[in-house]
Amino acid sequence: MDNVDLQVLRQVVTWREAGHAVVMGTITRTWGSAPRPVGSVVAVRDDGQIAGSVSGGCIEDDLIARMREKALVADAPQVVRYGVSGDEAARFGLPCGGTLELVLEPLASHSLVEDLLQRLADGQRVRRTLDLRSGAVKLASAEGADTVLLDETTLVSTHGPHWRLMVIGAGQMTVYLAQMAQALDYQVTVCDPREEYLPELPGVQRTREMPDDAVIAMKPDAHTAVIALTHDPKLDDLALMEALRSPCFYVGAIGSRVNQAKRKQRLAEHFGMTEAELARLHGPVGIKNGARTPPEIAVSILAELTAIRYGWEIPEPRFVGGAATSVTAGCVV
Numbered sequence: 001m002d003n004v005d006l007q008v009l010r011q012v013v014t015w016r017e018a019g020h021a022v023v024m025g026t027i028t029r030t031w032g033s034a035p036r037p038v039g040s041v042v043a044v045r046d047d048g049q050i051a052g053s054v055s056g057g058c059i060e061d062d063l064i065a066r067m068r069e070k071a072l073v074a075d076a077p078q079v080v081r082y083g084v085s086g087d088e089a090a091r092f093g094l095p096c097g098g099t100l101e102l103v104l105e106p107l108a109s110h111s112l113v114e115d116l117l118q119r120l121a122d123g124q125r126v127r128r129t130l131d132l133r134s135g136a137v138k139l140a141s142a143e144g145a146d147t148v149l150l151d152e153t154t155l156v157s158t159h160g161p162h163w164r165l166m167v168i169g170a171g172q173m174t175v176y177l178a179q180m181a182q183a184l185d186y187q188v189t190v191c192d193p194r195e196e197y198l199p200e201l202p203g204v205q206r207t208r209e210m211p212d213d214a215v216i217a218m219k220p221d222a223h224t225a226v227i228a229l230t231h232d233p234k235l236d237d238l239a240l241m242e243a244l245r246s247p248c249f250y251v252g253a254i255g256s257r258v259n260q261a262k263r264k265q266r267l268a269e270h271f272g273m274t275e276a277e278l279a280r281l282h283g284p285v286g287i288k289n290g291a292r293t294p295p296e297i298a299v300s301i302l303a304e305l306t307a308i309r310y311g312w313e314i315p316e317p318r319f320v321g322g323a324a325t326s327v328t329a330g331c332v333v
Helices: 003-017 058-068 086-091 113-121 172-183 211-218 233-244 257-271 294-309
Strands: 022-031 041-045 050-052 078-082 099-106 126-131 137-141 148-150 154-159 163-168 186-191 205-207 224-228 250-253
Touching: 003 022, 003 041, 003 050, 003 113, 022 058, 022 148, 022 154, 041 058, 050 058, 058 099, 113 126, 113 137, 163 172, 163 211, 163 233, 172 186, 172 294, 186 211, 211 224, 211 233, 224 233, 233 250, 233 257, 250 294
Parallel strands: 163 186, 163 224, 186 205, 224 250
Antiparallel strands: 022 041, 022 099, 041 050, 078 099, 126 137, 126 154, 148 154
């Protein structure tokens, strides 16, 4: 669940506390391109006020109109689809032939939105199960990847903390990586015990702990990435040792292929790391795309994180021309 959807839930609680009726819509399926991913939510108040979005605006306009006309669901959740035909797709701001499926849910005390928000505030990942016949909700702990499953009787959705990124080292590349990562909804922490390497970064948490202690304190989960950028084995290896033994979805380190091989050898010999643990290490970090400058390298790193986050494997790129030297994550190979 991203920042936008958390804001929607907070707004829902405020509206309900003020005595308003609210209908919440959850995207359960899309065909073709869609402005918001599956699992995104929108909420409509009884007077037509809206929070969140699921399209470019046309579907929201339809929901507002239906709410004002008292035509939205009032007793039990309902599955609706927009944009089945080309004409409807154009009308609702979807690509030609696109389709968007929503579960519209009238909220009540048994919707447990307040309980969900409290669990999220406590840093928990939560699985929410909605009974489509009664509207009753059950909340349980969630593990693994985000899930949105809809069948004839049940909607199961996964909610949890922001994606988190810990960067080891506070050099120039970290500045670009941190700024771009925040735009992709990562909560960024920069760890560097060297005082001269800790620049001011708006919105970024900073720590001077030793990297292994910082990773342990962060309590990495399946929504966490750890990237080592110092080029200093005394710092990078400590962080990698703990991150590779955690549930992190991504662990990476800057450096050439030769240096990566040396790093794995060190981790195996001095820290007893297994082949399976070392196989999780991404290095050289980022997608091989010829990146040379710090912002280009940051783009390559975040492109790889995005692919892995959504379950995509990117084949080894092939050099077809241009500059004579191929560069991966800032290191000539």
